[in-house]
Amino acid sequence: MWVQGFEQRLFDWWFGVDTAGISRLHYAELPPEVGKSGYRYEPTPRRTFHRMLRSVCIDYSRFTFVDVGCGKGAVVLYASEVPFKRIIGIEVSPRLHQLAEKNIRGYPRSRIRCRDVSVVCGDGATFSFPNDPLVVYLFNPFNESTLSRLFVNIHRSLVQNPRRIMVVSRNPDCALQLGGEPSLIKEKEKASVFSGSSCS
Numbered sequence: 001m002w003v004q005g006f007e008q009r010l011f012d013w014w015f016g017v018d019t020a021g022i023s024r025l026h027y028a029e030l031p032p033e034v035g036k037s038g039y040r041y042e043p044t045p046r047r048t049f050h051r052m053l054r055s056v057c058i059d060y061s062r063f064t065f066v067d068v069g070c071g072k073g074a075v076v077l078y079a080s081e082v083p084f085k086r087i088i089g090i091e092v093s094p095r096l097h098q099l100a101e102k103n104i105r106g107y108p109r110s111r112i113r114c115r116d117v118s119v120v121c122g123d124g125a126t127f128s129f130p131n132d133p134l135v136v137y138l139f140n141p142f143n144e145s146t147l148s149r150l151f152v153n154i155h156r157s158l159v160q161n162p163r164r165i166m167v168v169s170r171n172p173d174c175a176l177q178l179g180g181e182p183s184l185i186k187e188k189e190k191a192s193v194f195s196g197s198s199c200s
């Protein structure tokens with residue numbers, strides 16, 4: 001665990017950003033409908049992200065990458081080095097959202113291979129997904145009932161516009177819940193990668 005923390009601080013120091021550390025959510029700053037459903041910020045380690053991404057065999061340039069619950073934007077920064085069509089981070093905490101924006105602004109331009117990187121402040125469960133093929137990344141953003149709302153939202157988006165949507169989850173509970181989703185099938189046994197391309 002401390003090795004991960006050390007590596008994250010090294011990443012921050014090297015690239016002049018601030019993504020390390022655990023940040024509790026201040027519930028008073030959140031919209032009432034979100035309440036206490038959200039979990040704290042903790043970054044995905046860079047190596048873990050790239051291992052998970054390797055299990056998704058796609059033409060990145062056709063896909064929009066969405067990090068639901070992006071916190072300070074660690075994953076958005078890692079993903080910006082991959083030539084995705086577009087990258088969007090969604091974060092409910094205005095404080096963390098501001099830090100994510102600052103991190104994106106400060107990240108070395110020479111490393112960025114995606115031309116359209118942004119973070120929005122809002123509830124990830126009700127986010128209006130773009131009509132592109134999607135990679136939706138989840139690392140423990142919120143509790144089961146809010147995850148269900150997100151999956152209903154993804155299903156609705158698939159029905160309205162059938163396309164490839166891949167959901168990549170770092171969290172085993174979330175992967176279990178994804179397994180029960182009729183519109184998504186498990187693509188990889190080991191990595192938690194699920195995808196839907198039509199609707200049921």
Ligand SMILES: C[S@@+](CC[C@H](N)C(=O)[O-])C[C@H]1O[C@@H](n2cnc3c(N)ncnc32)[C@H](O)[C@@H]1O
Pocket residue numbers: 025034037038039040041042043044067068069070071072073074075090091092093096122123124125138139140141142146
């Ligand atoms: C465990 S962190 C993951 C951070 C980032 N995705 C990563 O992997 O490095 C979960 C994040 O989800 C955010 N979050 C919680 N509820 C949310 C909601 N309803 N909508 C958007 N973000 C939310 C938290 O503020 C926190 O920053």
